[in-house]
Amino acid sequence: AQSVTQLGSHVSVSEGALVLLRCNYSSSVPPYLFWYVQYPNQGLQLLLKYTTGATLVKGINGFEAEFKKSETSFHLTKPSAHMSDAAEYFCAVSERETSGSRLTFGEGTQLTVNP
Amino acid sequence: GAVVSQHPSRVICKSGTSVKIECRSLDFQATTMFWYRQFPKKSLMLMATSNEGSKATYEQGVEKDKFLINHASLTLSTLTVTSAHPEDSSFYICSASGTSATYEQYFGPGTRLTVT
Numbered sequence: 001a002q003s004v005t006q007l008g009s010h011v012s013v014s015e016g017a018l019v020l021l022r023c024n025y026s027s028s029v030p031p032y033l034f035w036y037v038q039y040p041n042q043g044l045q046l047l048l049k050y051t052t053g054a055t056l057v058k059g060i061n062g063f064e065a066e067f068k069k070s071e072t073s074f075h076l077t078k079p080s081a082h083m084s085d086a087a088e089y090f091c092a093v094s095e096r097e098t099s100g101s102r103l104t105f106g107e108g109t110q111l112t113v114n115p
Numbered sequence: 116g117a118v119v120s121q122h123p124s125r126v127i128c129k130s131g132t133s134v135k136i137e138c139r140s141l142d143f144q145a146t147t148m149f150w151y152r153q154f155p156k157k158s159l160m161l162m163a164t165s166n167e168g169s170k171a172t173y174e175q176g177v178e179k180d181k182f183l184i185n186h187a188s189l190t191l192s193t194l195t196v197t198s199a200h201p202e203d204s205s206f207y208i209c210s211a212s213g214t215s216a217t218y219e220q221y222f223g224p225g226t227r228l229t230v231t
Contacts, residue, residue, distance in 0.1 A: 106158065
């Protein structure tokens with residue numbers, strides 16, 4: 001069975017500061033890992049994904065995440081926060097070998113960016 | 116990129132009536148579609164998984180007679196909320212997955228259902 005834990009339901013940063021959103025996963029097989037962003041009353045937009053290969057993954061809007069198998073983590077970072085980054089962020093995992101494209105989501109982290 | 120649309124974007128219906136939500140993959144063939152429900156300030160809860168031409172697989176606790184899912188073609192899935200009640204009010208999101216080796220899901224913009 002797969003699961004995702006996002007540490008911190010709310011994260012607040014100042015504009016220009018580092019953004020760090022934490023995600024730890026549990027998976028019985030090599031996972032696929034995803035980060036999605038959701039703006040109010042909208043669907044989910046894919047920020048980045050890890051499937052195989054390079055463990056440091058770069059996504060849209062300056063975000064990146066690093067897959068660390070030893071720590072079962074996939075934390076999302078951005079060097080400098082922008083006001084437009086304020087949104088809800090979801091980490092998700094899929095076990096492609098056992099459940100195909102079925103995703104398990106974390107509880108989400110609300111990012112607030114202060115001017 | 117892959118685009119998924121949902122219609123309507125928001126709907127208000129009276130208690131006891133049924134409402135249908137459409138999910139379409141616009142530029143790819145979706146072999147699998149997923150329906151999620153999202154409560155305010157909460158994560159997405161998977162309701163059911165549907166494969167084209169076969170019956171949907173519902174998650175535990177989801178009433179299949181209340182939430183009817185049809186996946187009649189590779190580009191269209193529908194969710195019908197039957198005999199809606201105020202507690203069915205929620206944000207419903209669909210996603211679609213094609214034949215990509217990464218099994219990526221592409222999400223629709225969501226439908227806000229309000230039952231009065």
